[in-house]
Amino acid sequence: MSTEHEIQHSPRVTEDEDHILAHNVDEEPVEANRRMFEGGLLKLVTLLTIAYSSFHLYTLNIAPLETWSFRIIHVAGALFLGFMLYAGARFVSAEEGEARHRWTNWIAGVAMLPALYAVYQSFAFYQMLNDGALRIAPELETWHYGWPLIAATAVGIVVSWFHQRGRGRFSLPDLVLMVCSVAVAAYLLVVFNTPIRMSTGTPFSPVGISFAAVAGSALILELTRRVAGMALVIIGLVFLAYVFAGPYLPGFLGYPGLSVKRFFSQVYTDAGILGPTTAVSSTYIILFIIFAAFLQASKVGDYFVNFAFAAAGRSRGGPAKVSIFASGLMGMINGTSAGNVVSTGSLTIPLMKKVGYKKTSAGAVEAAASTGGQIMPPIMGAGAFIMAEITGIPYTEIAIAAIIPAILYFASVYFMVDFEAAKTGMRGMREDELPKLGRLMKQCYLFVPIIILVVALFMGYSVIRAGTLATVSAAVVSWISPNKMGLRSILNALDLASIMSIQIIVVCAAAGIIVGVISLTGVGARFSVLLLDVAEHSNLLALIFAMFISILLGMGMPTTAAYAVAASVVAPGLVQLGIEPLTAHFFVFYFAVVSAITPPVALASYAAAGISGANAMETSVASFRIGIAAFIVPFMFFYNDALLMEAGWFEIARALVTATFGVYLLSGGVMGWFAKVAAPWLTRLLLIGAALLMIEGGLWTDLGGVAAAVLAFLMQRQRRARLAPAVS
Incomplete structure (x- = not known):
C-alpha cells in the first residue's frame, strides 16, 4: 500500500433495497505508481504472483525449506514482483504521448549485460564449489561478479527514475533491477x-x-521508496x-568503526x-x-462495515462511531494504518460529513480509529x-496482554466522538438509511x-497452523454465504495476497x-x-524521553517497521x-503505532485528509487530539501492570474499571x-487532573480522582442550572 503516492480509490457510499451501504470495501486500492497490465503480460504476472503465495503456503505447511534459503527467496521474490509491478517514476499522460525520455531504454539495454553476467557467474561459482573448490578467488568475485552487479544495479535504479511510459507498459530499467535481484x-x-x-x-x-x-540493500531501499515513501529510506540511509561516520562522532554516538567489507558481509545475515x-x-x-486476501475474496470486509453501521449508525454522530467499530474490525485484516483509512474511510468520511462533522473532524476520527486497528488483537x-x-514471549500471551489497552484506546476515541456529537448537536442516521441488523x-x-484463528491459537496450535486453518475456513465458510469461493476466487486471493505482501515484506527488509x-x-x-543516566534523575523523565525517540523513529513508517x-x-x-x-515492548509498540497520527509526519491523517478534502496538517493535529489517550495508556502500563493482565x-478488573x-x-x-454541558477551562483542567489520578492505578490516587470528578460534576450541574433559563 503506497502511503506517499496518490491512491486511486473512490467512495463506495451506495444503497440498495436492504440499505446495505458498503460494497467492495475490502477491494485492494490501486496505488498511483502500480502498473496495470493487460493480455499476455497480465497472465504472466498473475501466474508469478499466484506461484509466490503458493510457494509460501507449501513451504510453511508441507515441505519446509532450509531457513536461510527460504528467507533469501522470500525477499528476492518480493523484489522481483515489486519491480515488475511498481514504477520508479510517474506514468505519462495522454497529452505526453506514449513515452518520455526514450534514451532510458538504450542505457537500460547496456546495463542488462553486466546484470546477466552477474547471474551467470553466480551459477559458475556454484559449479566450481560442487567440483570441490573450497572458496572462490577474490579477484574472480570482485571483477566478474561484484562490480558488474553494482554497476547494473546503480544504473538501473537511476535510469528508472527517468523512465516514463504508459501504465500498461513494462519497463526495461526495472527488468534490469529484477535480474539484479536474481x-x-x-x-x-x-x-x-x-x-x-x-x-x-x-x-x-x-x-x-x-x-x-550492497546491491541487495540498494534494491530494497529503492523498492521501499516506491511502495512506502521516502521516510524509511531516509532513516535507513x-x-x-552512521556506520562509517560513527568513529568521528563525539560522545556516546562514537564507536570504533567497521570496514565496508566487514559490515556488509554481516548485514545480509540474521x-x-x-x-x-x-x-x-x-x-x-x-x-x-493470505488469510486477509481470502477474507476479502469472500467479502467479509463488506460485512464488517455493514455490521458496524447496523449496530452503531443510529446513535448521535453515528458514522463516526461506525468508523471506530469498522476500523477495529478491518484492522485485524489490514497491515497499515493508512491502508485501514483508505479501506473504511472512503465510506465513513463522506457519511460523517453528511451528518454534520466538519471535514477536518471527519478525517481525524477515521485516522485515529484506523490507527487503533493496529493495536487490535489478535x-x-x-x-x-x-x-x-524479538522477546521470546509466546504470541498468545502478547495477544491477551493487548486486550485492555485496545479497549482503553477505542473507548477513548468513542468518548471523544460522542462528546463532540453532543456538543455540536449532531444526529445519527435514520433507521431507513441503515442495513437491517437482524438480516x-x-x-x-x-x-x-x-474465531477459529483465536481458538486454535489458544488451544496451543502453532501460529502457522492456526493461520492456515483460518484461511481454509474462510474458503469453506464462503460456501454458505452469497460470495462462494470457487477455484477462480481462490486463485484471485493468492494473486491479491502477493500484491498486498510486497510492501510489508520490503519494509521489513528495510527495517532489517x-x-x-x-x-x-x-x-x-x-x-x-x-x-x-536520565533515569537516575527520574524514571518518568526517562519514559518521556523514550516516548519521543519511539515516535521519531516510527514517523512515516508502517507499523511493523516502526516497531522493529x-x-x-x-x-x-x-x-x-x-x-x-x-x-517495555508494549510501551515502544504503542508509540511506534501512534506516530501515524503524530504531527508533522502523520501518514494515516494525511491519507484521511486526501479523502475528506481537508488540510492535511489540520487533520493530523485533530487526530492527535482525538487519539490523545494512546499517548497516556503506555505510561499506565508502567504504573499498573494489571492493565497487561499481569x-x-x-x-485486573479494578484497573480496567x-x-x-x-x-x-x-x-x-x-x-x-461534561455532564451534558460545555465545560470551561477550569473544569477541563480539573477533569484532566482527575483522569491522570485515575490512570495512575493506586488506591489513594483513584480516590483522589473520584473526588475531583465529583467536584467537576457538581460544578457542571451548577453551570447547567445557570444556563437553563437563558436557553428557555
Missing part, C-alpha cells in the same frame, strides 16, 4: 549453503557477499551513514536483513496476508508477531474464520538494514546507557531500567464537554 539471491544461495557462511563478519569472508549485500523482521514477514505476516498489524520473535445477524457465521546497523555498531547499547526499529533502540534501555520486557483477576473511567474524564476534559 543475481543477489543466486550468489547468497550459493554461499549460504556451504561452510563459507560461517566466515561472515570476519576478515576471511568472501568479498562477493559484501558486493551482494542515515543509519548506514544480524540484519535476514534477521527477526524478515523471519516474521516470511512466516507469520505472509500467512496472515493480529495487531503484524506487530505482535515481531514482538514475539446481518443471520450472516454472523462470517466471523467464524477469525536499520536493525543490523544498531546491532553491529552497538548504538542501541549506548542509547540504553544514556537512558539509564524502535524496539531495537529503545526497548533494551527500558528493560535495563528494571521494566518487564512485555511492558496480576490477579480482581486487580478505573482506567476506563479515567479515559472518560480525559475525553471530557480534552473535548470540553
Whole structure:
C-alpha cells in the first residue's frame, strides 16, 4: 500500500433495497505508481504472483525449506514482483504521448549485460564449489561478479527514475533491477549453503557477499521508496551513514568503526536483513496476508462495515462511531494504518460529513480509529508477531496482554466522538438509511474464520497452523454465504495476497538494514546507557524521553517497521531500567503505532485528509487530539501492570474499571464537554487532573480522582442550572 503516492480509490457510499451501504470495501486500492497490465503480460504476472503465495503456503505447511534459503527467496521474490509491478517514476499522460525520455531504454539495454553476467557467474561459482573448490578467488568475485552487479544495479535504479511510459507498459530499467535481484539471491544461495557462511563478519569472508549485500540493500531501499515513501529510506540511509561516520562522532554516538567489507558481509545475515523482521514477514505476516486476501475474496470486509453501521449508525454522530467499530474490525485484516483509512474511510468520511462533522473532524476520527486497528488483537498489524520473535514471549500471551489497552484506546476515541456529537448537536442516521441488523445477524457465521484463528491459537496450535486453518475456513465458510469461493476466487486471493505482501515484506527488509546497523555498531547499547543516566534523575523523565525517540523513529513508517526499529533502540534501555520486557515492548509498540497520527509526519491523517478534502496538517493535529489517550495508556502500563493482565483477576478488573473511567474524564476534559454541558477551562483542567489520578492505578490516587470528578460534576450541574433559563 503506497502511503506517499496518490491512491486511486473512490467512495463506495451506495444503497440498495436492504440499505446495505458498503460494497467492495475490502477491494485492494490501486496505488498511483502500480502498473496495470493487460493480455499476455497480465497472465504472466498473475501466474508469478499466484506461484509466490503458493510457494509460501507449501513451504510453511508441507515441505519446509532450509531457513536461510527460504528467507533469501522470500525477499528476492518480493523484489522481483515489486519491480515488475511498481514504477520508479510517474506514468505519462495522454497529452505526453506514449513515452518520455526514450534514451532510458538504450542505457537500460547496456546495463542488462553486466546484470546477466552477474547471474551467470553466480551459477559458475556454484559449479566450481560442487567440483570441490573450497572458496572462490577474490579477484574472480570482485571483477566478474561484484562490480558488474553494482554497476547494473546503480544504473538501473537511476535510469528508472527517468523512465516514463504508459501504465500498461513494462519497463526495461526495472527488468534490469529484477535480474539484479536474481543475481543477489543466486550468489547468497550459493554461499549460504556451504561452510563459507560461517566466515561472515570476519576478515576471511568472501568479498562477493559484501558486493551482494550492497546491491541487495540498494534494491530494497529503492523498492521501499516506491511502495512506502521516502521516510524509511531516509532513516535507513542515515543509519548506514552512521556506520562509517560513527568513529568521528563525539560522545556516546562514537564507536570504533567497521570496514565496508566487514559490515556488509554481516548485514545480509540474521544480524540484519535476514534477521527477526524478515523471519516474521516470511512466516507469520505472509500467512496472515493470505488469510486477509481470502477474507476479502469472500467479502467479509463488506460485512464488517455493514455490521458496524447496523449496530452503531443510529446513535448521535453515528458514522463516526461506525468508523471506530469498522476500523477495529478491518484492522485485524489490514497491515497499515493508512491502508485501514483508505479501506473504511472512503465510506465513513463522506457519511460523517453528511451528518454534520466538519471535514477536518471527519478525517481525524477515521485516522485515529484506523490507527487503533493496529493495536487490535489478535493480529495487531503484524506487530505482535515481531514482538514475539524479538522477546521470546509466546504470541498468545502478547495477544491477551493487548486486550485492555485496545479497549482503553477505542473507548477513548468513542468518548471523544460522542462528546463532540453532543456538543455540536449532531444526529445519527435514520433507521431507513441503515442495513437491517437482524438480516446481518443471520450472516454472523462470517466471523467464524477469525474465531477459529483465536481458538486454535489458544488451544496451543502453532501460529502457522492456526493461520492456515483460518484461511481454509474462510474458503469453506464462503460456501454458505452469497460470495462462494470457487477455484477462480481462490486463485484471485493468492494473486491479491502477493500484491498486498510486497510492501510489508520490503519494509521489513528495510527495517532489517536499520536493525543490523544498531546491532553491529552497538548504538542501541549506548542509547540504553544514556537512558539509564536520565533515569537516575527520574524514571518518568526517562519514559518521556523514550516516548519521543519511539515516535521519531516510527514517523512515516508502517507499523511493523516502526516497531522493529524502535524496539531495537529503545526497548533494551527500558528493560535495563528494571521494566518487564512485555511492558517495555508494549510501551515502544504503542508509540511506534501512534506516530501515524503524530504531527508533522502523520501518514494515516494525511491519507484521511486526501479523502475528506481537508488540510492535511489540520487533520493530523485533530487526530492527535482525538487519539490523545494512546499517548497516556503506555505510561499506565508502567504504573499498573494489571492493565497487561499481569496480576490477579480482581486487580485486573479494578484497573480496567478505573482506567476506563479515567479515559472518560480525559475525553471530557480534552473535548470540553461534561455532564451534558460545555465545560470551561477550569473544569477541563480539573477533569484532566482527575483522569491522570485515575490512570495512575493506586488506591489513594483513584480516590483522589473520584473526588475531583465529583467536584467537576457538581460544578457542571451548577453551570447547567445557570444556563437553563437563558436557553428557555
